[in-house]
Amino acid sequence: MSPLANLPMIRLLVAKDWDLFQRQLAAYVGAGILALALIGSAKPWTFYLGSLLLLVVLVAAACFAISTSLLTERKERTLGFVMSLPVTPLDFYLAKIAGNLVTFGVPFVVLVGGTAGVILSTPVPDGLLVWSLLVFGHVLLAHAVSLSVAMAVESEGWNTFAMIASMVLVNPFIMMLGQIPAIAGPMRGEAIVWSAEAIAILSTQVLLSAAVIGFTGWVHCRKRAFY
Amino acid sequence: MTAALTLSGVCKRYPAFALEDVDLALPEGEIMGLVGVNGAGKSTLLRLLGGLALPDRGTIEVLGHPMPAQQVQAKREIGLASEDMRLYGSQTLRWHMDLVRAAYPRWDEAYAGELLRRFDLRAAQPLKAFSHGQRVKALLLLNLARRPRLLLLDEPTTGLDPVARAEVLEALSEVLRDAARSVLFSSHDTHDIERLADRITFLHGGRVIDARDTAAFLDDWRRIVCHGALPASVGQWDGVASVRANGSLSELRVRGAEAVVGLLRAAGADVRSVDPMNLEEIFVATVRGGGKH
Structure with missing residues (x-):
């Protein structure tokens, strides 16, 4: 049966996840907006505090979306109930991807948009936009990797490791960006410079995220047990 | 159907x-x-x-x-x-x-x-x-x-x-x-x-050892109580799942009781009672018998 034919069930599962997690996600968006307000006030200490808070909020939202929609479902044994509904493993996979696009994607897009708005409309240098989007790109990739591991691997230990490791790598990633003159150079200026290096990194992040998610679907549809 | x-x-x-x-x-x-x-x-x-x-x-x-x-x-x-x-x-x-x-x-x-x-x-x-x-x-x-x-x-x-x-x-x-x-x-x-x-x-x-309708299960199995000595080979007879001795009395759990009772009487055993078994007893007897009956 084509997943398109079972679209109402996929929609139902996405709505279920949204129902379950919307309150917590609203709290993350609220914290993100506070972080943006701190960044926007453009004093050095509020800028650094706001940036740090924004990163924490993004990482927490990514981990929360994965752990509540997948790991908790497995741990609390509600997965059997969900899979007993008229769905195939592919429907479940598509629902989880779509559900995460909503539960993580909504705060993510709000915060990306908010960050761009703050950078462009306040005294914060506009050149910071490219650098910020690359950091957001890393969080997106880390979320895709963690989501894939959560779908493919049942071990709680490996899942925790994948989440922490991929998110913590944002630190060396930021340091690496600082070592690339074509990215670090324009950060303090008013010009938004999309260098070849920046485009290459962002494209790699987006393509890798899509590839990881696609490969996970292939793995998931070959699983032999769903409870 | x-x-x-x-x-x-x-x-x-x-x-x-x-x-x-x-x-x-x-x-x-x-x-x-x-x-x-x-x-x-x-x-x-x-x-x-x-x-x-x-x-x-x-x-x-x-x-x-x-x-x-x-x-x-x-x-x-x-x-x-x-x-x-x-x-x-x-x-x-x-x-x-x-x-x-x-x-x-x-x-x-x-x-x-x-x-x-x-x-x-x-x-x-x-x-x-x-x-x-x-x-x-x-x-x-x-x-x-x-x-x-x-x-x-x-x-x-x-x-x-x-x-x-x-x-x-x-x-x-x-x-x-x-x-x-x-x-x-x-x-x-x-x-x-x-x-x-x-x-x-x-x-x-992990194996199905027996599957039939409930009435057939309950009709088939019987508990037979005998008095006195039984032939040593009684445990090997067809249909006999278990034999337990308690003093001079012996209790057999069997499937196809009619034939076993006939064999017991022919061997000189004093058959005191033949009673139905409940499902739990039948299950235990079937498992102990390896489901071969």
Whole structure:
């Protein structure tokens, strides 16, 4: 049966996840907006505090979306109930991807948009936009990797490791960006410079995220047990 | 008559357990009880039928739908409740009812309301505030009110207090009166199975060791009490599952009692009584006999 034919069930599962997690996600968006307000006030200490808070909020939202929609479902044994509904493993996979696009994607897009708005409309240098989007790109990739591991691997230990490791790598990633003159150079200026290096990194992040998610679907549809 | 379910040569292997070469069929409208000790393969069998696990070998058909190819169509007509299946603790029973109602067009809201009253459940209460018995009843409500053609129940009465157990069994008895509905259920409690099932399947060590209708099981097996010495070879006779001596009395558990009683009398034994056995005794005798009878 084509997943398109079972679209109402996929929609139902996405709505279920949204129902379950919307309150917590609203709290993350609220914290993100506070972080943006701190960044926007453009004093050095509020800028650094706001940036740090924004990163924490993004990482927490990514981990929360994965752990509540997948790991908790497995741990609390509600997965059997969900899979007993008229769905195939592919429907479940598509629902989880779509559900995460909503539960993580909504705060993510709000915060990306908010960050761009703050950078462009306040005294914060506009050149910071490219650098910020690359950091957001890393969080997106880390979320895709963690989501894939959560779908493919049942071990709680490996899942925790994948989440922490991929998110913590944002630190060396930021340091690496600082070592690339074509990215670090324009950060303090008013010009938004999309260098070849920046485009290459962002494209790699987006393509890798899509590839990881696609490969996970292939793995998931070959699983032999769903409870 | 069409089959509610058929399994042919089904195998499912896990690192510490394997379900081997299971052939089983349940005609539509009948009730089959699965009897087996822990780890016999009852839950695995029910998960395979419910589409929660895929067989390594063999074919499964549920209500005419090959599994897993047509699992969506099959699952639309199945109700599956298992002992280890949980609902969302943070959400109310009403939330779960709305979710299931959206997934099953045959959901019967009036019947759901009736079950709420009968099971004394509060729809507005979050599941985390439910006792174990209430959770079991809530899961049963969500399955029964979708009006399934096939009901798969894994240990539906395990861990329930006597009152909750009676309520669940009454609800099940009512469901079972619907001649169009087929039920496969497992239970540790052989009394439940003896009371409700038309057919019984014994599972042991991942294999079906016997499967027949309930009346045939109960008619076939007898407990024979004899006085005096018995031939040394009596334990090897056809149909004799066990022999236990207690002083001058010996108790035999046999299948096909008429022939064994004849042989005992011919050997000079004093047969004092021939009594029916209950399902639990029959199951134990079958397992000890390796299912060879």
